[in-house]
Amino acid sequence: MNKMRALKGWLYLLPAILFLGVFMIYPLFDVFIYSYEEGYNFASSTFFGTGTYNYSYVLRDPYFIAALKNTFIIVMITVPVSTLTALLISLGLSSIKALRDLFQTIYFLPYVTNTLAVGLVFVILFKKTAYSDGLINMMINFFGGSSIDFIDGPYAAKLFVMCLYTIWIVLPFKILILTSAIASVPDVYYKAAAVDGTGSFAMFYKITLPMISPMIIYLMITGFIGAFKAYSDEVALFGTDLNSAGMNTIVGYIYDMLYGNSGGYPSYASAAAIILFAIILTITVINLMVSRKFSVR
Amino acid sequence: MEILLKNLTKKFPNRNKSQGGYIVAVDHVDLTIPDGKLVGLLGPSGCGKSTALNLISGLEKPTEGQIIFGDRDVTDITPQERGVGLVFQSYALYPHLNVERNIRFPLENLKGKDKLTKEEMAKRVMEVAKLVEIDDYLERRPSELSGGQQQRVAIARALVKNACVLLLDEPLSNLDARLRLQTREEIRRIQKQTNITTVFVTHDQDEAMSICDLIAVMNNGAVMQMGRPQDVYDDPSSLFVAKFLGTPPINVFNGHIGDGGLYIGKDRVFDLAGQQRAERDVFVAIRPEGFIPDDNGKLICTPGRIEVLGRDVSILSGHEALISDTGLIRSIVDSDAVKMSEGRQLTFSLKKHKVFVFDRESELRIPFEVRDE
Numbered sequence: 093m094n095k096m097r098a099l100k101g102w103l104y105l106l107p108a109i110l111f112l113g114v115f116m117i118y119p120l121f122d123v124f125i126y127s128y129e130e131g132y133n134f135a136s137s138t139f140f141g142t143g144t145y146n147y148s149y150v151l152r153d154p155y156f157i158a159a160l161k162n163t164f165i166i167v168m169i170t171v172p173v174s175t176l177t178a179l180l181i182s183l184g185l186s187s188i189k190a191l192r193d194l195f196q197t198i199y200f201l202p203y204v205t206n207t208l209a210v211g212l213v214f215v216i217l218f219k220k221t222a223y224s225d226g227l228i229n230m231m232i233n234f235f236g237g238s239s240i241d242f243i244d245g246p247y248a249a250k251l252f253v254m255c256l257y258t259i260w261i262v263l264p265f266k267i268l269i270l271t272s273a274i275a276s277v278p279d280v281y282y283k284a285a286a287v288d289g290t291g292s293f294a295m296f297y298k299i300t301l302p303m304i305s306p307m308i309i310y311l312m313i314t315g316f317i318g319a320f321k322a323y324s325d326e327v328a329l330f331g332t333d334l335n336s337a338g339m340n341t342i343v344g345y346i347y348d349m350l351y352g353n354s355g356g357y358p359s360y361a362s363a364a365a366i367i368l369f370a371i372i373l374t375i376t377v378i379n380l381m382v383s384r385k386f387s388v389r
Numbered sequence: 390m391e392i393l394l395k396n397l398t399k400k401f402p403n404r405n406k407s408q409g410g411y412i413v414a415v416d417h418v419d420l421t422i423p424d425g426k427l428v429g430l431l432g433p434s435g436c437g438k439s440t441a442l443n444l445i446s447g448l449e450k451p452t453e454g455q456i457i458f459g460d461r462d463v464t465d466i467t468p469q470e471r472g473v474g475l476v477f478q479s480y481a482l483y484p485h486l487n488v489e490r491n492i493r494f495p496l497e498n499l500k501g502k503d504k505l506t507k508e509e510m511a512k513r514v515m516e517v518a519k520l521v522e523i524d525d526y527l528e529r530r531p532s533e534l535s536g537g538q539q540q541r542v543a544i545a546r547a548l549v550k551n552a553c554v555l556l557l558d559e560p561l562s563n564l565d566a567r568l569r570l571q572t573r574e575e576i577r578r579i580q581k582q583t584n585i586t587t588v589f590v591t592h593d594q595d596e597a598m599s600i601c602d603l604i605a606v607m608n609n610g611a612v613m614q615m616g617r618p619q620d621v622y623d624d625p626s627s628l629f630v631a632k633f634l635g636t637p638p639i640n641v642f643n644g645h646i647g648d649g650g651l652y653i654g655k656d657r658v659f660d661l662a663g664q665q666r667a668e669r670d671v672f673v674a675i676r677p678e679g680f681i682p683d684d685n686g687k688l689i690c691t692p693g694r695i696e697v698l699g700r701d702v703s704i705l706s707g708h709e710a711l712i713s714d715t716g717l718i719r720s721i722v723d724s725d726a727v728k729m730s731e732g733r734q735l736t737f738s739l740k741k742h743k744v745f746v747f748d749r750e751s752e753l754r755i756p757f758e759v760r761d762e
Binding site: 278280281283284285286287288289290291294298299302303305 | 446447448467468469470473474475477479481483484485486494495497498499546550
């Protein structure tokens with residue numbers, strides 16, 4: 093009887109297991125294997141030998157080093173800044189009564205807007221062309237500064253636009269999560285604190301913050317993972333040739349190795365993918381360990 | 390500290406704005422809560438008792454009227470300046486803090502000359518924790534405590550900054566029946582020990598009557614009657630109060646005064662003396678313990694059944710003039726007095742101090758005097 097039930101259980105699980113196995117688990121192992129096969133060729137399914145050469149190549153490739161650096165800078169800047177900004181905006185939204193729905197809608201709009209469309213708008217705002225220096229440069233000029241080429245100019249300027257763009261794109265979802273988290277803190281805690289004469293800042297860091305910390309941790313973890321996998325945002329701003337723009341990311345490097353101009357190196361792509369996986373795993377484990385220390389329940 | 394409510398009124402704007410207007414939650418209440426007493430605000434849900442408590446605590450601002458603590462007018466000052474301790478229905482213990490930090494929370498907000506050192510805080514926390522007998526659990530999180538223990542932590546938190554008034558909002562409603570009995574005694578003990586003026590809001594009349602020095606029965610935002618629990622029970626000023634107090638509830642009949650007598654339906658139950666002889670329709674209410682089975686009794690009922698619940702023997706019977714959802718008169722009688730046999734007519738004589746007469750229109754009490762024979 094028990095055996096029957098167990099069998100039935102496995103039967104119900106079978107579709108999901110098959111699907112995940114074919115499209116998630118198997119590729120994961122396959123990529124791992126590719127990453128140790130030197131000079132693998134898709135067409136002939138042949139390779140020269142096995143070893144760690146792919147890794148040493150990728151780790152010495154200046155394009156990979158540049159991509160790694162870009163990715164880390166984007167992650168380290170955009171995740172804390174966007175989470176903090178979202179928290180401030182959510183607190184603002186929670187404390188106003190009039191027009192709250194209107195503002196909530198406005199802040200949520202970027203979420204339903206296509207990445208490439210947003211990229212187009214950013215390019216119009218920031219790009220220098222033969223005819224116009226772009227809206228932002230007009231403002232800089234107005235205040236007495238000189239024009240900067242944000243899209244094709246100095247690295248720092250490009251990085252600035254890149255981070256701004258990424259933050260703007262991820263903000264709506266974080267605001268959505270945090271406003272609902274703040275709204276779900278029972279009112280009675282604030283009443284209790286008010287009876288005890290708690291100031292509004294103390295209420296925030298003694299009640300609101302600890303009570304919504306699980307959501308902040310969730311946003312930090314998913315934010316880190318998402319930012320490490322950044323690629324499409326870079327394409328939207330700087331086009332597909334990210335290496336020559338100097339704005340490539342790890343995922344962009346993997347894509348280039350598979351299909352790009354320099355393409356046709358699945359072994360290198362696999363090694364880079366495994367490196368990215370190792371980085372994300374490490375960061376997530378650290379995140380979880382840190383967050384456990386601060387966990388509420 | 391004595392609490393004085395003067396002409397206290399709270400109006401809320403109508404939830405449905407298109408209708409406009411106000412809902413009057415507390416309606417011109419005058420109430421004196423004596424120093425060091427445990428006072429129960431009692432009433433059905435929506436009667437304004439919780440709003441009254443929030444007004445006393447300072448969480449809500451009154452629309453009209455004054456609140457005076459001792460000789461200090463506190464109407465316009467903030468909750469923490471009033472020095473009240475409030476225990477919420479759900480306790481509102483901070484789930485992310487352990488018991489010790491929950492109790493210490495109010496002390497951390499003290500500023501200026503009231504500011505305490507860490508050692509003083511720890512000492513105060515320990516004192517109240519001992520008072521409510523929770524000192525063994527200081528390291529636990531609220532989720533690791535039982536309902537009764539959480540309740541005590543909430544009381545400790547309310548008391549820790551030496552509050553002069555303790556306010557309890559439905560403090561027992563989240564506990565199971567056995568714990569409720571135990572906890573209400575506990576509240577009584579803590580109140581006695583600290584001698585703090587305490588206001589206790591509840592819809593449960595058993596709770597209020599068992600532990601309160603005084604009860605104030607509220608309905609529709611107004612205080613209907615205030616007094617010692619037994620006095621209010623024995624001498625209700627209105628039909629509402631008579632119906633609200635007492636389990637099992639009072640039996641209400643359509644009655645009539647005329648011909649120098651008090652009638653329930655067609656039964657003339659009392660001969661009246663004095664001036665109360667003008668013809669009028671009334672309500673007659675009789676406490677369950679006011680019935681005496683008596684073959685020569687004046688109240689003639691249709692027999693129902695006998696119910697024995699532990700020490701109580703109840704006779705359930707019917708009467709044409711009864712106003713009741715169940716259609717049954719519930720009378721509690723001496724077990725030796727039960728001699729009812731099936732099918733026969735059942736007659737009761739009545740204890741006159743358990744019978745109350747109310748006006749049909751105003752539902753206010755009409756005193757009556759029985760002519761002695």
